[in-house]
Amino acid sequence: AQTVTQSQPEMSVQEAETVTLSCTYDTSESDYYLFWYKQPPSRQMILVIRQEAYKQQNATENRFSVNFQKAAKSFSLKISDSQLGDAAMYFCAYRSADSGAGSYQLTFGKGTKLSVIP
């Protein structure tokens, strides 16, 4: 079974600065997808960014980018120019790319609570 570990329960960043959230995962599969979801106080789960394991290029979405290290099974999220609205819980998630039941669920890490200091 796959596991996802977020080793930082809480992080804080100064507004306009850059912060990196860590995520590692354990899997024996070679093809899979990785995601970062954001959950603000409104409770909504919002997809921030995703990465296909077969792609070597790191995904980027505006101020959000990832550092995907497949061999190290590491998938960190970098937030540049942090804004007050970035304050939220951030969840790293894994999804199998196989055709079995594993492709029908996300396995989440325990989350990192990000605070943005004005």
Next chain:
Amino acid sequence: DTAVSQTPKYLVTQMGNDKSIKCEQNLGHDTMYWYKQDSKKFLKIMFSYNNKELIINETVPNRFSPKSPDKAHLNLHINSLELGDSAVYFCASSTLRLAGALLAKNIQYFGAGTRLSVL
């Protein structure tokens, strides 16, 4: 328009009662899910349905029964509610097929969550 909507947003009830949470998606997805988020914010899959067929049923008490009348709906019925059922329940949907330019396969879209409080 809300893509994945679940009702109610808040549900407060007494132990032993039976309650339902409804979920509907208008994305044309073929797969729907229920996740449970506990008090420590940990999210865990409960059920997954593909084309109205149960794919995943994690170790969830049989007091929880999902019902999928069609591909756009996956309701969660809970019998004999217990204190430990208090949590936030999220519905989600996805498709394993390309569904148009605005949607990407393999991404799960979540509802806003239902906070269930059992007293």
